[in-house]
Amino acid sequence: MMWSYKIRIVFFFLLAGFMILHPVPASAADTEDGGDLTESFSLSLETPYGILTGFGSKNDYSMFLPPAEMPEELVFTFTGDPVEASQGKLNRMRKTLTVSCGNDPEILLKMADGQEITVKIMRSSVPAMFISMEDTDLQTLHRDKTKSYGLKVSLLDPDHPENCFTDDSCTMHGRGNSSWAYFDKKGYLLKLGGERPVLGMHKAKKWCLVAGANDGTLMKNRIAYEAAKAGGFAYVPDAAYVDLWINGDYRGLYLITERISIGRGYLDLRDRNGVIMELDNMFYPDNEIWFESDVTGMHYAVKDAVSEGSLAPVRIFKEKIERLETLLHTEGSSWEDILQVADMDSFAEYYLLNEMLLNKELLCTSFYLYMDGEEDVIHAGPVWDFDTSMDSTGDRPSANALQNMGSTYHEQTDLFALLCTRWEFVHLVFAYWNRTYEDVMGMIPAYIRVLEKEISASAEMNFRRYPDVLDSVTIKGDIIGKSFSENLDALCTWLEKRVEVFVPARQKKWAAGETGRGGGAGIMTTESFLSKYALVFDPEYYASEYPEVCEEFGAYPGMLLLHYLKYGVYHGINPSRGFNAGEYMKMHPELKAELGNDPLNYVEYYIRTGGVEDGAEH
Numbered sequence: 001m002m003w004s005y006k007i008r009i010v011f012f013f014l015l016a017g018f019m020i021l022h023p024v025p026a027s028a029a030d031t032e033d034g035g036d037l038t039e040s041f042s043l044s045l046e047t048p049y050g051i052l053t054g055f056g057s058k059n060d061y062s063m064f065l066p067p068a069e070m071p072e073e074l075v076f077t078f079t080g081d082p083v084e085a086s087q088g089k090l091n092r093m094r095k096t097l098t099v100s101c102g103n104d105p106e107i108l109l110k111m112a113d114g115q116e117i118t119v120k121i122m123r124s125s126v127p128a129m130f131i132s133m134e135d136t137d138l139q140t141l142h143r144d145k146t147k148s149y150g151l152k153v154s155l156l157d158p159d160h161p162e163n164c165f166t167d168d169s170c171t172m173h174g175r176g177n178s179s180w181a182y183f184d185k186k187g188y189l190l191k192l193g194g195e196r197p198v199l200g201m202h203k204a205k206k207w208c209l210v211a212g213a214n215d216g217t218l219m220k221n222r223i224a225y226e227a228a229k230a231g232g233f234a235y236v237p238d239a240a241y242v243d244l245w246i247n248g249d250y251r252g253l254y255l256i257t258e259r260i261s262i263g264r265g266y267l268d269l270r271d272r273n274g275v276i277m278e279l280d281n282m283f284y285p286d287n288e289i290w291f292e293s294d295v296t297g298m299h300y301a302v303k304d305a306v307s308e309g310s311l312a313p314v315r316i317f318k319e320k321i322e323r324l325e326t327l328l329h330t331e332g333s334s335w336e337d338i339l340q341v342a343d344m345d346s347f348a349e350y351y352l353l354n355e356m357l358l359n360k361e362l363l364c365t366s367f368y369l370y371m372d373g374e375e376d377v378i379h380a381g382p383v384w385d386f387d388t389s390m391d392s393t394g395d396r397p398s399a400n401a402l403q404n405m406g407s408t409y410h411e412q413t414d415l416f417a418l419l420c421t422r423w424e425f426v427h428l429v430f431a432y433w434n435r436t437y438e439d440v441m442g443m444i445p446a447y448i449r450v451l452e453k454e455i456s457a458s459a460e461m462n463f464r465r466y467p468d469v470l471d472s473v474t475i476k477g478d479i480i481g482k483s484f485s486e487n488l489d490a491l492c493t494w495l496e497k498r499v500e501v502f503v504p505a506r507q508k509k510w511a512a513g514e515t516g517r518g519g520g521a522g523i524m525t526t527e528s529f530l531s532k533y534a535l536v537f538d539p540e541y542y543a544s545e546y547p548e549v550c551e552e553f554g555a556y557p558g559m560l561l562l563h564y565l566k567y568g569v570y571h572g573i574n575p576s577r578g579f580n581a582g583e584y585m586k587m588h589p590e591l592k593a594e595l596g597n598d599p600l601n602y603v604e605y606y607i608r609t610g611g612v613e614d615g616a617e618h
Contacts, residue, residue: 041080041109041117043097044248049130049154053248054119055465061119062464064250066128066156066243074099074121081112122464124243125457126253127157127199129209131172131190131246138246142186145174146556153190155198155242163200169193175208177283177365179387182475183213185252185466189259201238202258202266209244210255215387216470216480216487218459219451220357221255223444224386228353230440231432234346235267235382243458253455253462260368260384261304267382271373274306275313277321279367281411285526285558291318292524295325297517298413303368314523316374324378328418329512335424343379344419348428350380351416352504356433356441359389360401363412390491392478397497400506417510426505433504441499445492452488459484526558535607537561538576546573569599579606 043054043063054063063076076097082090086108088099099107105121132152133141141149148171157163169192174180176187188209195203212218221239228236239257243250262269262276269275277300284290287301291314300321305313320341327333327341338344354362361367366385371378391397402417419425463470463484471482481487530539539557542564543550549563564575572582581599584606585591595601 041082041111042078043119044077045074046077049128049156049245050132051248052245052250055250056117056119059115059117061117062461063119063121064243064245064461064465065121065123066130066245067124067126067158068128068156072101074101082109082117083112084110120464122461123457124461126241126243126455127155127160127163129242129244129254129256130154130156131170131244133172133247138249141172141174143550144556145176145180145186148173148191153192157199160200163198165196167193167196176211177286178476179211179213183211185211185213187211187254190256198256199240199242201240202263204258204261204263204266206259206261208257208259209242210239210257210387211252212255212387213466213469214392214474214476214478214480216478216484217448217491218253218455218462218484219448219488219491220386220389220392221257222451223447224353224357224359224383224389225257226447227357227437227440227444228383230443231349231353231436233349233353233381233383234379237266237382237384241455241458243461250461250465252465253458260382262306267370269306269370269372271376272307272310273313273316273373274371274376275317276303276305276368276370277301277314277317278303278365279369279413280365281413282365283559283562285529285562286556287526287558289314289523289525292518292521293318293322293325294518294520295322295329295515296413296513297519298325300369311523313371313373317369317371317378318523320371320378321369325415326515328415329515331512335422338422339377341377343377344425344428346380347416347419348425349432350383351419352429352432352437353383354389355401355504356437356498356502357386357389358391358395358399358401358498359386360393361385361388362401362416367413388476388478391494392476394479397494398501398503400503402506402510414510414513418512420505421510429505438499441495441502444495448488448492448495456484530557530561533561533565533575533603533607535611536575536579536603537564541574541576542568565600565603569603575603579603579611581606 041061043061045052045063045065047066049066052064054061056062076099078095078097081092082097083092084090085097087103088097088107090097097107099121107119107121109117109119111117130153133149134151136149141147151170151172152166152168153170154166155164171191172188174186175189180186190207190209192205192207195205197203198207210221212221215221222241225236225239237258237260239255242254242256244252244254258266260276261267262274267276279298280287280301281299284299284301287303289311290299290301292299300317302314307313324338324341327338351362368382368384369378369380370382402420469480472480474480481490530537539560542560549560564573568575569581572580574580581603585599585602588602591602591605595605
């Protein structure tokens, strides 16, 4: 079953993403036959890190190699029946092709049926990470991003041998929201056997492998983090590039970063009520604990806490953030009162960094906040997630993220729009811009050229592996140019112009929205969320009846329920074997005066009455 809807406003791409159930294209490694090459041709290379497999379709093939010192000759093993090679030694009996490393990296093979295959040998320019899964495969891992699997990890960094390691006690599962849903190149959360300073970064046990699947420059997150560090932002994740192989299949160029978490050397919260929260109106049920603000209806999810599983810090944070929201929605409220609950310096710097890089997700998701106990105020940060920023959707250099807000406040925080009506906040923003960030932004184009030298060979491999990304408009609205270099040139040109025309805190007028927009449900666990709707919603049934939803978002019950409440109920989808909202509406026309035509109202009514008001099962 498929439904598709036009995305009316690019800013709502994450919401619209829920409404578009379109299949993710499979890679050659994800299919049974490995592609549709002539005579089922394949190529592999045995290495100390396992057997690496090539990638291709039709008559175009690639063999991706790590940045190690190579022997004088490479001995590839093949399937199929090539009878002639433009270079190297072809042994049809042993099924091997021996190639000198000094030769042309492009090989033309003539097959027995007369067709020709071009094999391009490509080498990484960054450290390589090899992941070996013995108990599962990529297809299985990709079915449910929440399920972890044991594996072995090897990191190869020839330029810095001290960074190399092998760890055979690791686990990994999927990560990411829209990126997980819509792209073949997916992100992962890697848990090592113990804390380790990967590639010279802080010691940590959990690491994010960020795909950047919708970023034609493969740099935007790295640029944002380095800009934040250069500007002096308090907490910024470390990041480094790796080329990733999983079970011998090259998966592309990734950014490996510290996970947003509490820990020494990073965000070192000490109070037992210390907590990191995320404003996330898109994917909040993907978390264990969250709440909906009674003031604005915004959703805040727990990302990490000093006292894991405790609701006390969440209650304290909820009280403080709702106090801040109330003050901002109250005309004439004092700045001093605002400072009693929030660190406005961090809010100003956080807003400026996101605004100058035009990160439109700022208003709906990936907005992190933290608090080190009841006596502390709320701080903005750490910074995170800039893959959809910096001219990603064809925005003018003078554009402003706040200008993308709708008049209904639907699924967007108006916190920064309201702060920008306060001269005190605007003064702080301009102070950061004039003192630091104007210079930082002016240096970004030069930094892009430094990164280009670092990753160009790996970027070429990445887009050879995922050619359909280039010259496209992604499901998230990102406009990707025809080549890696074209995307870099366009970004540099845009940034150079933006630093000339950018006006911080441009939005000066914004009417305070209505308060009391939340549902009053208090702090929720996803378990209690599911329990509330258990009378009508069966996640196992939903997953089995609508597997395309699971393929897009994983089989996580909380996200399946959110999908039903936001979209499924409006398309006549049955949430369980025993209930259908449309049929219930037809059977109870007498409720129309009270409940109107919104089927969700009937779902809520059915739950409130226990589904037994007429003694019948629906």
